[in-house]
Amino acid sequence: MRKNTRKMISLVLAALTASSLLTACSRDVGKKVDNSKAQLYIANEESGYGRTWLINIAKNFEEYYKDYDFGNGKIGVQVHLEHQLDEFGETVLTNTFKDLPYDIYYISGFAGTAFEKQGYVVDMTETVTEKIYDEDGNFAKDTGKPATQSIVDTLYDEDYIDVIYNYNYGTDQAAKYYRMPMVLAIGGIVYDADLFNENGYFVDAQGNFGATFADIESGNCSTGPDGVKGTYDDGFANTWNDFVDLMDYMVQSSGGSVVPFTWSGQMNYQRRIAFNSIWANYEGKNDYGLNFSFKGVDDELGPINQSNAYLLQQQEGKKAAIKAMYDIMSDSKYYSSDAFKNDHLEAEQEFVWSKNTDKRVAMLMEGGWWEEEAREVFDSMSDNPADAYGQRDFRLMPIPRFEGVEGIADQKNTTRVLSASTSQQFEWISAFGENTEIAKMFIQFSHSRSQLVEFTKNTGCLRPYDFAPTQEEYATFTKFTKSIYEYVYEDAKVEGCSGAEIVVTQPTAPARISNPTSFDTWIFEATVNGVNYKEAIDLFKGAPGTTVNEAFAAMQKSWPADKWGYQDY
Amino acid sequence: MKNKDYEQGLMRRFKWWIYGIKVKLFGGDKPKKKKSLSSVKKNETIFLTLFLVFPLVQFAIFYIGKNINSILLAFQSYDVNKSEFYFSGLTEIGKVWDKLWIEGTGLLDEMRRSGIQFLVQLLMLPLNVFVAYCVWKNLPGAGFFKVILFLPSVVPSIVFVLLGRYFLQYGIPEIFNSPGLDLLDGRNPETMYGFKTVLIFGCWLGFAGGMVVYLGAMSGISEDVVEYGRLENMNFFQEFIHIVIPAIFPTITTYTVVAFAGFFTNYGYFFSFFGDGGSAPCTITLGHYFFCLVAGNGETPGGESAYPEAAAGGFLFTIVVAPLTLLVKFLMEKYGPSEE
Incomplete structure (x- = not known):
């Protein structure tokens, strides 16, 4: 009798185990089938x-x-x-x-x-x-x-x-x-336009900070990077030098209660999005796009194919992006003390929540999906309806032009280019x-x-x-x-405005498709002081004395011609 | 209206229904013909065969097959233009060997960190054993330590990693009023905070596993032997050295041998904390490097082109570590203390 009971229990247990397998193959994904x-x-x-x-x-x-x-x-x-x-x-x-x-x-x-x-x-x-x-x-x-x-x-x-x-x-x-x-999925740098308006971080027609939405509305503002009045980027810093001044102005005028940047130090995609957006905007659609197709002609480097694509590491736009990261890292007041600790959600949370703290963050390196991803954070602040999801004014930052920037050739591309x-x-x-x-x-x-x-x-x-x-x-x-x-x-909508050109960051070059891991660091990789860095920001954090030229040279060494080995396709 | 009779009737019907199923399944309680010995044996053989066939097939595929494949891959290279493997002799093994001695772009720093990790692991071993001995001896506070040190065995380690990360990165700077302090910073080669912190974290979590195993081994020590120690007036430390260590030495040997065998493959908790280590280049060990080479980094999958290097690394490390491991095992078994 006891033996039979044991058999019975075994059968039930076996049936339960088997039923879990059947559940895994179930077609019912939550709704009763009509x-x-x-x-x-x-x-x-x-x-x-x-x-x-x-x-x-x-x-x-x-x-x-x-x-x-x-x-x-x-x-x-x-x-x-x-x-x-x-x-x-x-x-x-x-x-x-x-x-x-x-x-x-x-x-x-x-x-x-x-x-x-x-x-x-x-x-x-x-x-x-x-x-x-x-x-x-x-x-x-x-x-x-x-x-x-x-x-x-x-x-x-x-x-x-x-x-x-x-x-x-x-x-x-x-x-x-x-x-x-x-x-x-357009990304780059997101800025808190409410904060820019409240604290006057826009530039007026005379080139001074202190302008607000009202000034932009009335035309008392800078042209923005595109050099055309009456467009999206009116009132924004025209050049990268102006932008560096803006970061300084934010810190000084607020007595340190505004922090220009935050990002995720744990997830590299946020830093890469910002790096890519600067690189793409400098190079223009064709030259930046060569990094994914390995096929075409670069304005400066000449014909590019899969057998010589390592030359693309010399693009000046990369140097401009490295310079941007260098400037952002040049003063610890320019970025949040949590930036390197954050994962992507924490970075979004810090950016949104900072409105209620004594360290308000002005900009976040992120992709276009961030607002939906941070919806819970907005919900947690919705006691004040003005802070609820979709109510605050965040905007995609136009990338300032690299003109007159020390060590960087003047930018030739004049069209808005986005990396997506x-x-x-x-x-x-x-x-x-x-x-x-x-x-x-x-x-x-x-x-x-x-x-x-x-x-x-x-x-x-x-x-x-x-x-x-x-x-x-x-x-x-x-x-x-x-x-x-x-x-x-x-x-x-606007006459004289070029709109934006978008580069798809999906590789089409066979070498890149077949070797995703090898090309994971195509964006940036440099060895300095014996440490191999895969983000420019990380390099300036780990080896703070490194110059832009040293970082740029170290990056090119990571893709030496004699170890390239790919043939044209 | 339901009454008692009705409910009893319902119970009775349910019992008969169960009985019906039982009869259908097992043929009721009537005496059965005794099975012959050969039929019992035959059934046992069928049962055991079915029972063993799955693990055996699994072993054949995922151990034998996988390792044969890995060994073959170690002698192949990947043609990046044709996207196919070809035999290239010792080329890949040579490349890995050369890379091992190059700083920065090579693996010399990774090897150094693996060495440090290995030494820490070895140094922690006696401490693990001693703490387990203190708990076994029921010293004051042993129960508390037992709970604290057992906790990591009960709670998944990834939960501890998340808690640890939050405490280290946000709690500690708050407590010490030092917002810039980042004990998990893996970018700075001068401070090496990230590497040191995760090593210490690993030591703490290592206590959990050690405690379970060593306490288990100690519970097997004969009461007579312990009693004999008392009669000999052995003090606390003498009992530890002369009775406990010899009694659990086979377990210590196993741990040591495993530590040696894992020199090149152990990546501790570094992957849990830093992912592929892209944002923490000063924390990567050899095991971590080779794991990510194949597994990818979460955003980019590991590509086929990386397989030969990983296989060549594995082959090379096996050649180095296998004899060393066997030697350590032999020496410890031959010269280590015994209960005799």
Whole structure:
């Protein structure tokens, strides 16, 4: 009897263990399945963009197709969403992808490119080239206007096509679209415009600090780096020297209660974003873009191909970025004492929270998603409605021009250039999902104008597709999002303004694609005093006596010509 | 309306239902035919085979297969243009050997830090044993120490790392009113704060593992032997040296041998604190370097092109450390104290 009881218990335990395995393969991702409707399963790698945008688009999709006959008696569609970070990261997903039930994935790029090679994802060529949108990006069938555009036609910049289309892995196969870029993750330096206004950190027409929004409004302000009045950057420091003076002014005029910068010393991406934005803006789109394609002609260095791309380490724009980091590190009053201790969330928190402390932070090195990522911090301050999410005035900082800066050749590029890590995030349709046709419909729906707006409204980031929000929609954007939109699309509104050119930081050179680890330090790597530094800021922290020229020379030594070894492609 | 009879009826039906399942599964309580010895043996063999087949296959793939693959990779290089491996003899091993002796871009500093980490580990060993002995002897405060030192065994180490990081970076500067103080700064080669702090942190967490193992070993010491020590009027330290150390020496040998074997691969808590060490170049040890070479840094995955260097490093270190480890084991077993 006792033996049988033991057997019984063993069986129950075994069944429980087995059931946990079945749970892992479950298709139920949180919502009860309505069998009268078609089903769609979506996986979202929940990074800085959050989940609200996808929840809303999914709801809109369900609503739009609520009366649509999907066949087999299914009327309407039900969308199931799963939001995970590590589970949908490359390391885990590489092993689990084949067994997961999701039809669509919003995940990071590296895992996906491998999936393309292995046939894990669906060819989306027809879906993304079908002309279904009118001239405004709305579904033509809804507006009655001619269908003139496909998803590919609405891409913000044809350079994206190189990233997503010409990826045929060195074979003779015709190139296909397997993925579409998700975000235009513009980054750089974010500044607290409220603080700039309150303390008069803008520059007036005579070149003195003390100007406010009212001065800018009335035209009593500097032209800003672009040299044109009446544009986004009016009132901002024209040159890098002016900017260094501004940092000093912030510290001196506030008696030390304002700290110009903070960042994350733990996560290098924040420092890299700032470094990249200065480098890109100095070099211009073509020359900066060579660092990812290894193909073309650099204005100063001449023809660049994969066999001599190490020469790009000599770009003056890099020296300018090193100089910028040097200046920021030149006085410990210019940055927060927590900057090197912070992780990225702590840096965001410090930036936002500092309003309630005696050390208010004026600028943060970050990407466009930061406001959504710091939403909890804003929520914690929402007792004062003026401090709630989306209410405070943060803006993307225009990069001052490098003119008359000691040791740096004068900047030639006059166009706003932004570095965007767009391509690290893509959307894919899984070959292992069972609802491929519905997935394709979702992709097309999510690219219609109103849904692109939905994304921007809820993430603070743009998608890399041309779209124009209505006035009502624009009013729903946060001030920071509006600043990005304005900075990028200002040419459409202001005569004489060039708008912004954006460089996709997704490598297209085979050498870079095949050796991601080796090129991880392409941005910066230098050995000084026997220590190998991978960020310029870190170098000036660890070896404070180092000059800009020494750092620049040490960086070039990290990519010696005799150890390069790559051939042209 | 429910009444007692109804409930009893329900219970009775439930019992019969359970009995029904039991009968279906095991055939009831009626006497069964006795199984023959051969059928019992056969069932046992089938059970054991099924039981062992999974770990054996796992061992074959993840130990034998993986190591064969690694050894082969150590003699290959990666063609960055064709994205493929090719046999290159001792090239990669030679490259790693050369790199070991170069400062800055090489691995000399990493080797030095591994050496320091190894020495600290060795120096902590007697202290670990002695603290475990104090707890075993139930000295005043032993219970408190037991809890404090056992805590890291109960709570996941990554939680301690997070707590430690927050306390060290934000708590300590607040307590000492020194906002600029960063005990986890891994950028400055002069102060080496980050490296030293994490080493000390590792020592504290090392007590936890040591305490469990050494206390376990001490609890196996015969009462008679301890009693004999008392009769011989041994004091606290004599008992430690003449009774406890010989009794647990096999455990000490194991720990020492493991420390030697891990010289090149141990990365302590450095990865937990600093990730790939990109922002803390003055903390990287050899183990940390080679781990990140393959694993990547969280943002950039480790690429195939890095595999030959990692495999060559592993091969080279095995050649150095395997005989050394065996020698240490042999010497400790031969010349170490015994209970006899």
